[in-house]
Amino acid sequence: MTEQLTLFNFPATETIKPIHDPYWDEIVLDEVIPDTISLSVEPRVGEQVTTDTKKSAPQHDTQNQWLEKYWVERSGSKYWYYRYMWMDGRKLHRVYIGSVNxxxxxxxxxxxxxAIADGQTPQEIQKLIRFWRNNNDKM
Incomplete structure (x- = not known):
């Protein structure tokens, strides 16, 4: 009767000796190593080259303030609004302006x-928006 193999009961087997094939060394050295060691400064196709370390989104101007049209979904419908946005360091600030309609x-x-085009600061524009709110949206 033959004995059933279990997880810990293996028959004695020969140890497998690795065989060195120089063909595979040539493929690895020719194809893999040049890509991993590439020190080329030239950009690859589709790669973006940036020289400026300050990265900003395209809607940002040099003063880091802009207007944005955004939507909110309620009861399956989209409602569109405007808001004034600015960056203070790495902090993003938003102020509601009103409905698009x-x-x-x-x-x-x-x-x-x-006001943004005139070069007013975010603090000055905030005062303007607060003035509208405090005077019941009178312009």
Whole structure:
């Protein structure tokens, strides 16, 4: 009767000796090593070259302030709004301006765009937006 093999009961086997084939050394040295050791400064196809260490999104201007149109979903419908955004260091700040459908919000949006173009600081633009809020959105 033959004995059933278990996890810890193996028959004695020969040890397998590794065989060295120089053919595989040539393939590995020719194909793998040049790619891993590549010290080329030239960019590869599709690779972006950046010389500026300060990275910013395309909508950002040099003052790190911009207007954004965004949406909120409620009850399966999208509602679109405008907001003023600026960066303070690495902190992102947002201030609600109004609905895209509102004529007052469109006027505020154009006023904020003009203020950004005039080079006003985020603090000055915040005061302008607070003024509208405190005066019941009168422009």
């Amino acid at each position: 509102s004529p007052k919000a469109r006027e505020k949006k154009s006023a904020v765009e003009s």
